[in-house]
Amino acid sequence: MQEEPPVAAATMSEANAAAVVLAQRILAGDRSAEDELVSTYHRGVFVIAMARTRDRDAALDLTQEILIAILKALRSGQLRESAKLAAFIQGAARNLINNYLRTKAHHAEVELDDEAYSADPVEELESLERRRLVQRELESFSITDRQILLLSLVDGHSLAEVAQRLNLSHEAVRARKSRAVRKITKKFARMSQT
């Protein structure tokens, strides 16, 4: 995971500037800007929903609800500081997910009149392709590597605990885990570029 170069501050401010323009265009009623917002933030929102709910179906539903709620809010000018669009989206996502977790309301009553967002089949295919990639990579890993990944990523054990359980050195566990995760991350990045 340490191979990817950090994003430069300039790139981040460019992203902020683009977010400002995007929010203003949505406020002005530009429908293409709404599509742009959905395609830009859809994956991020899904990752957040998935991480917080650990339920893929619920995360898919929540992603739609969150994006719809954000579009409605942006249309009505509820975003005070357009430079903080990402923080606004994160806040909305957090609140809606927390509401879901409290009430387990799988279908929120937020509706958009005529252009309700639906799951993108291309996105679904990409998601499937990502899973296949991970499956292939996992098959290529040794059983020890798989155990290290399972104990640390799924079971939540520290590297020291994993090392103790597998009778390996801490450094060996760290290196093997890092190498495995980096390999998959690189393949992911390559897939996204193509």
Next chain:
Amino acid sequence: MQCQELHRDELAEKYLNGQLDPAAQDGFEVHILECVRCLRQVEAVQTLRQELDERAHQIRAYSQVEHSRFHWKWVTVATFSLVICGLGAIELGRMKSSKSAGTHVSAPASAASSASSSPSSSAPLTADNRPVNSRNYINFTLNESRVTRDKALSTGSSPGTGLNLKGQKGQRARSNLVTVDGADATDNSVNGVRSSVSPAVAPSGEVPPASAKSQTPEIGSDETAKELFRLGTVQPPPYTFSGFASSSGHRASLDPGALSGKPGRSPNSQARPFFRDAMDAYVDKRYADATDLLEQAAKAAPNAADVNFYLGVCRLLQAKPTDSIAPLQAVLVNVNANAEAKANDTSPWAQAAHFYLAKAYIQIGDLADAEAQLQSAATLTGRLSAEASSELTRLQAVRAREKPQSPGSPNP
């Protein structure tokens, strides 16, 4: 938040494991919404985690097989060494007997038959003809000229082995444990029959029923006993840790404290630390430790389905089927009390509880109740449906076969 922090501190993993505090979690989420590269990394780890979660059972099972291979290698070495020592002792006994014919204890006639059933026999080694089943420890040991019969009573609360080694006086032969193939000559029962080593070879990770043969009133033939043994065998159900801040449906119903962000207030929250430690022990196959911890968890949260379920399973795995029934039934009582779960059939515990209750009933010989539990498990949807149906069919076949032979059976 900077990208460097994310890489250096492995924040993606901590985030996905629910190990970040709320402020750090918010900051992290804002960052991945702005930074596509970091988002990709989180997606990669998330997908990897998901795949690992789905294969967890397979990976753990594989590691158990590896562990088991390692273990058996040393068992084989130890057994081989014992056999060599035994043969040496026999040879030594013969040499001494030829020298001092009138002073030794002669080997009984059955020694020959005992020797014929030794591992060197040409018969294939199966569960029914393992050497440990036919070896006569006493005859085996009496080949040593210094061994005499112990005059102490061989019955009572702490009976002797019946042997005295090297002419020791005033010391009970009980302390002279003779261990052969992992079995000793110790009487494990009180005033009872000397315990024997189970003839069945249980597969790795499985626990055979406690006493399927002795307690089952419906068992007629040996074939039936074997089939019931197989039906009563318990495979430990997998347990997958899914984060302390887990929030999937069923967990949410078990631990409202965790979801409301107020851990440590509800009884369930008090039970969680015990439960987590218990599950650590469970994954390590330390079922006795897991049982102790689960009992403490059950005191704090007597209605927690997961606590009761794993407590029942752990007791089953420790060959305590009778003790496992109460916690497993508690799971079902709580599930049924939850009208919503019952209506939606969403409880993940109901099917498993029925299934393992059936195992407990089989082990104690209550086949009618076992059949009822398997029927319930088979009708519910879940990963055990097929297995429950299959075992139900086999159990029904056993019962149908045995009915004519035992008309007075208490469980028709």
